[in-house]
Amino acid sequence: MxxxxxxxxxxxxxxxxxxxxxxxxxxxxxxxxxxxxxxxxxxxxPDALKEAACAAIRADLNQYAITWGAKSLREAIADKTAHHYGVRPDPEREITVACGATEAMMAALLALTNPGDEVIVFEPFYENYGPDAVLSGATPRFVRLHAPDWRLDPAELAAVFNNKTRAIIVNTPHNPTGKVFAAEELGWIAALCQKWDVVAITDEIYEHLVYEGKHLRLSDLPGMAERTVTITGLSKTYSATGWRIGWLLAPPEATVAIRRVHDFLTVGAAAPLQEGAATALRFPDxxxxxxxxxxxxxxxxxxxxxxxxxxxxxxxxxxxxxxxxxxxxxxxxxxxxxxxxxxxxxxxxxxxxxxxxxxxxxxxxxxxxxxxxxxxxxxxxxxxxxxxxxxxxxxx
Missing domain, CATH: 3.90.1150.10 (Aspartate Aminotransferase, domain 1)
Structure with a gap:
């Protein structure tokens, strides 16, 4: 055989x-x-997170949620984003709930890259990013972060951008090193994205685990809101990695494509768990x-x-x-x-x-x-x- x-x-x-x-x-x-x-x-x-999900199950919210996320969760995401970063994304046109940040990254790459495109990944890297690029038909290109403090060399970064570059993945805070990209480094990335018409896909799942200073979002830099897809989720901040609830914040035209891909990848995240997540996102400072x-x-x-x-x-x-x-x-x-x-x-x-x-x-x-x-x-x-x-x- x-x-x-x-x-x-x-x-x-x-x-x-x-x-x-x-x-x-x-x-x-x-x-x-x-x-x-x-x-x-x-x-x-957290108990409140779990109780809200259990209440949703008992209330029989056990069927499909809206494909791109329950309205209650999208509203909570928008409110939390506004509270922490001063910018409120449109829940109807700029937020997509996915089955964890992992699916969110895959949906973004499939939606925004074509075969033959190049995707820049920082090395050492979280091991999903290279395979995600390959599965989307793109070619990963790597830029080294240098030990012992995992610094980024601006010349090495600039050298990898070219006419084939379609996206760059920025994970901050960073897995596996714990690096937090500095404002200067994010500025280098932003300038190159605008020069070469590149989309930034940021994995910010550890956004609330920053120990010196505060978390900086690439999307908040001048000229980057319209070319950044921000990914984060429930897993790390709320100690619920098994729930697989993540989300993407993206400009409307990117969101349309991301939602199409997400629909045919997983249809949608678990409905009662989305209600639990909506409760968690309203926790106090x-x-x-x-x-x-x-x-x-x-x-x-x-x-x-x-x-x-x-x-x-x-x-x-x-x-x-x-x-x-x-x-x-x-x-x-x-x-x-x-x-x-x-x-x-x-x-x-x-x-x-x-x-x-x-x-x-x-x-x-x-x-x-x-x-x-x-x-x-x-x-x-x-x-x-x-x-x-x-x-x-x-x-x-």
């Missing part, structure tokens, strides 16, 4: 390494293990301030642990990840690279991390790095600290 022929697109990338590490953790870990690989909290989502404070405390204490066991890492100003240099561990354990280290940690020591090579086009360029997430309960991070210090006592 002949095997089924598969597409050339699917042959250009592998499954998610991040999610693979969670599967390995579930297979090999004992009850005291810690999953510091995939970025989902292990603590409860104290919620966001307390969220950032708690995560900053987690970051600082966890960074101290990592440094005490020999890892090198720049303090991330946003998101909830640390991309650390594990060269000392590789040498101590006599392991060849990050992949071997990550597999050894999860299978032999019940600690799941992400090998840094998965965030680079050329894997060898990240072969000394591993990514940790610290969006965990205090007791989980304490357990991680005990495991790590027992494994590498006195390495530093």
């Amino acid at each position: 002949m095997p089924i022929r598969t597409s050339q697109k699917a042959a250009q990338f592998n499954e998610s390494v991040i999610r693979e590490m969670t599967r390995l953790f579930l297979t090999h870990s004992g009850p005291e293990g810690v999953n510091l690989a995939q970025g989902f909290p292990d603590f409860p989502a 104290t919620y966001y301030a307390e969220l950032a404070t708690r995560y900053q405390e987690k970051r600082d204490s966890f960074l101290a642990v990592l440094r005490s066991v020999g890892l090198t890492a720049t303090t991330p100003p946003g998101a909830y990840y640390v991309l650390a240099d594990a060269s000392v561990w590789l040498k101590t354990l006599k392991l060849p690279d990050d992949k071997a280290l990550a597999r050894w940690l999860v299978t032999e020591r019940d600690i799941a991390v992400v090998p840094g090579s998965s965030f680079f086009r050329v894997p060898a360029e990240g072969a000394n790095l591993i990514r940790f997430c610290y969006c965990k309960k205090p007791e989980t991070l304490e357990r991680a600290a005990k495991l790590l210090t027992a494994l590498f006592p006195g390495v530093a």
